[in-house]
Amino acid sequence: MTIQINDRIYLDGKLYELLSTPLKAFFESHPEIQEFSGTASNCERGYVASWRLRNNVLYLTGFQPFESTVYVDRTQVLSGTRMLADWYTGMLRIPVGPVVHRFSDGHALHEKEMHLYIENGILQNHEVKYNQRIPRDKKDNISH
Incomplete structure (x- = not known):
């Protein structure tokens, strides 16, 4: 599987990648x-979304189609410049710090x-x- 382009989230004035897809x-x-569907191997979901966590509230601030085979009208999802993501319950994963291990799949x-x-x-x-750091093996390498 090709590495997917991640959504983005603004948190405490900084931009991070988001491993989750709320x-x-x-x-x-x-x-x-109708949900997006993409043709690009690096963005199979067909969109990249932008998020903001402000005052402990999660907002969807935008999304861009990415080689999408399905057109989704922005106004069907986002009525203004941002929308409270009150439909979302779950864990958001945000990678932080240097890469300690890179797997053979990238x-x-x-x-x-x-x-x-x-x-x-x-x-x-x-x-x-x-x-924790993962021991080096023949297929994978550790970034420094």
Whole structure:
């Protein structure tokens, strides 16, 4: 599998990549809106979304089709410049720090991850998970 282009999230004035895909839950809860589908191997979901966590509230601030085979009208999802992501309950994973391991398929393990626990669009809790270094093997290499 090709490494996928990640969504982006603004948090505390910084831009991070987001390993989670909360917009997928929106499409699952709105079956009347056809979900994106992409043709690019590096963005099979067909879009890249932008998010912001502000005052413990998660907002969808935009999305861009990415070689999408399905057209989704922006106004069907986003009525203004941002929308409360109250449909989303789950954990957001945000990689932080240097890469400590790169797998043979290109995926990277970062020094740590922020885990944000969201319930109906509201931050309930968060934690930082530190990843331990993984021993080098013949197929994978460690980045320095």
